[in-house]
Amino acid sequence: MGDTLCVSAVRPGCSSCCSERRGSQQIQGLQHMEAVSAAEQRQGILFGAATSYVHLEKLCEGSCATVYKGISRINSQVVALKVIRLEAEEGVPFTAIREASLLKCLKHANIVLLHDIIQTRETLTFVFEYMLFMFQLLRGLAYIHQQHILHRDLKPQNLLISCLGLARAQSIPRQTYSSEVVTLWYRPPDVLLGATAYSSDIDIWSAGCVFVEMIQGQPIFAATSGAHEQLEKIWEVLGVPTEDTWPGLSKLPNYNPELVASRRPQRLRVICDRMSRVPAAENLASRMLTAFPRGRISAQDALLHSFFSPLPPQLYQVPAGQSVLTVPGVGLQPEICDLFASYWKGRVSGRLSKFW
Template sequence: TQRPWSYADPLQEQDGMEKFKWQRQGIPFGAATSYVHLEKLREGSCATVYKGISRIDGQLVALKVIRLEAEEGVPFTAIREASLLKRLKHANVVLLHDIIQTKETLTFVFEYMHTDLAHYMGQHPGGLNSCNVMLFMFQFLHGLAYIHQQHILHRDLKPQNLLISCLGELKLADFGLARAKSIPRQTYSSEVVTLWYRPPDVLLGATDYSSDLDIWSAGCIFVEMIQGQPIFAGTSGTHEQLAKIWAVLGVPTEDTWPGLSKLPNYNPELVASRRPQRLRVICDRLSRVPAAEDLASRMLTAFPRGRISSQDALLHGFFSPLPPQLYQISAGQSVLTVPGVRLQPEICDLFASYRKGHLSGGSSKFW
């Protein structure tokens, strides 16, 4: 039996979502029996993700099973994620197919993606092929520009939340911390974003952030794809994280960051004065990729209002080698439908393929 949604549930506000009783070939949406669990993919503190298959159309799906506490009911983060994802229709945002609610669980049925960016980078250490960085980053910013145009902040961008298909399609996922952006601006929580990808303004306690929050996180991920390791990998909390950022960008002042001294966690005694460095000094691989350092520096600016927007970042010269047709595709169209756009072999795959071909006496696939 399914438990009714509470009166405050935003899902009830959308006509097509009330009970998910759409029918196809006699098998209903919204029913647990419509999906078969194949294997567990990962387990978290409040949810478990399974690979599954839909009995409705035979497609692979990802089943995010959220355990419900009897007294607390449906977690607000789950309600927020579902209500936002039902609004978002874009090739670079993960697609929510269905929602199933029982007394014990709430299950989100997503399109199946083969891996995430964190796992992909782990399989290809030392930095990714620059062509693939360009392809991934374009899709990342394409999806980000779309949600920002819809006045939505993701607030938890990290490699684990960027899903990748076997063809190289990249999609934003995990909107549990996402928020609809208010106009006029309102204050939000400063406890968002995994520490390594959290911007200095939020580390200093700012709560009036906007889309610039996501841009900082995206810039960190951009550099990580090129360099092969996180740019600001703190281990002991907020103060160390800020020190790592200041070591690269220099310590800001009221001249470079108006309003800095008014932030809740600002304390000039906690950091020694430092001069800014070129990003390529810290991340040497940036200098090998044309225009990469300039784009990264425009995203990783301490003053939040100084960061480039996702829409402007798409027009940056870093992406000039890509086909111009990419800028004409519709929101629902994959970039891989544009001729000549495809995932390239990573260098470690090339070497592995070469060694395999050399040792077996055959020819390598890529050489």
């Protein structure tokens, strides 16, 4: 089951949790799981079969794939099912092959596990574990950045499964990448302006957007009409940059001098009123959401930020392959209880620890 680590008094949620509208469908999925006959369980349910997983709900849909939340009939765990549509004449996309190869090589407690792969004539399905939270996100980012890998598509929908999406090995010296990456609301201003020589700072901006969204409960930069409006929303918070604050700004492909206007930035706590209720949250968010990419805090340094000071210091000694949830003082709550609170009421009480 996906475990949630809680920092301070704030309990960041995910976009699909605790929805009563979806409850009946999800409970039916659980009831279906319990209805599996004893004979079928004795025979065993095989990996690699679509019938081995129960679909609960659709989480998000992209141009090439759809992600569903489901339950494994093999081990009763909550999983994320990434269903990739296949073109008959093209075969398996190279991006899917790259993703599977990276996930096979990366061994870290906060890098999602690829449990299973199911292939049919029309689809390729990756079965991931289901997990989330900010310290774990930064810990995983720090690890892949040390391996010279960029995520390039951090957003809440992906964090539910922690999949690497458009992850790509980063060469040294750095090569030029595409600027058509990252979902618009989580795309940094340098990439919006056409920068292609980005580094790990691209993921830090996206993680900062996710961090604020966790606290506020809604996206901080939610544009509806494209990159221009997206930049406008960012400048409303950060202020319009200049060559003094952003060396090389005027050389970016999509730089528009008309956008450079006198505008006083608003503090994050003004835009996001809940930010002031969480000690050190505004400072951490500001260090991640810095317009000039080289000015953004690294994932490793973010882990040492005072925002995480209430956490047990033993977290920083946890080996890469070990979950932070094994540290004494860090409690866990299986997410299944959040999703199906009424269903599980009376069944699991007394067996769960409280949030840390």
